[in-house]
Amino acid sequence: MGILDFLKKKPNPESRHLEIAKSADFEAAEMARDTLTREQANELLELYPELSDWAQKDTVVHMLQDRFEPHMQTAFEDALKSPTTETVAVALCLMYPDQVAFEDLLDGGFVSEGLVEDARRRVQG
Numbered sequence: 371m372g373i374l375d376f377l378k379k380k381p382n383p384e385s386r387h388l389e390i391a392k393s394a395d396f397e398a399a400e401m402a403r404d405t406l407t408r409e410q411a412n413e414l415l416e417l418y419p420e421l422s423d424w425a426q427k428d429t430v431v432h433m434l435q436d437r438f439e440p441h442m443q444t445a446f447e448d449a450l451k452s453p454t455t456e457t458v459a460v461a462l463c464l465m466y467p468d469q470v471a472f473e474d475l476l477d478g479g480f481v482s483e484g485l486v487e488d489a490r491r492r493v494q495g
Contacts, residue, residue: 387414387433394425399433411437418445428457438464450490455483458490466493 387410390398406414414430421427431449434442449461459481462470470493475485 388417391417391421391426391430391433394423394429396429396432399429403433403436406433406437408437411442415442415445418448424452424454428452428454431457431460435460435464450494455486456481459486462486462489462493469493 387402387406390402391414411434414434418427418430421430427449431446431452434445438446443465446461446465449457450465452458452461459472459475462475463472466489470489475481475489477485
């Protein structure tokens with residue numbers, strides 16, 4: 371489902387963030403990041419363990435990245451196992467801010483799988 375289809379559905383604003391996560395719509399997730407409330411972030415965090423699809427989990431991590439708090443650590447630890455390099459990069463930067471800077475994971479302006487893997491090995495020992 372594209373962003374236009376999603377917007378046409380006119381979802382209930384109270385549950386929009388949950389629908390975005392379940393649909394794994396990264397475009398909609400990007401748009402929702404700035405308006406996500408603390409309560410909605412916590413609802414996403416509660417939903418996370420119920421998700422088995424990495425695209426859905428990646429979407430949740432993407433939406434939560436601007437609201438990272440210590441109680442979210444379990445979800446972000448799991449995100450380190452994501453097959454999506456960008457999700458692993460976000461998790462590394464948030465969980466290990468003194469050891470990993472996002473800019474250090476970029477090569478030519480794009481997240482580098484090799485640099486992310488090197489950083490993951492470095493922080494996880």
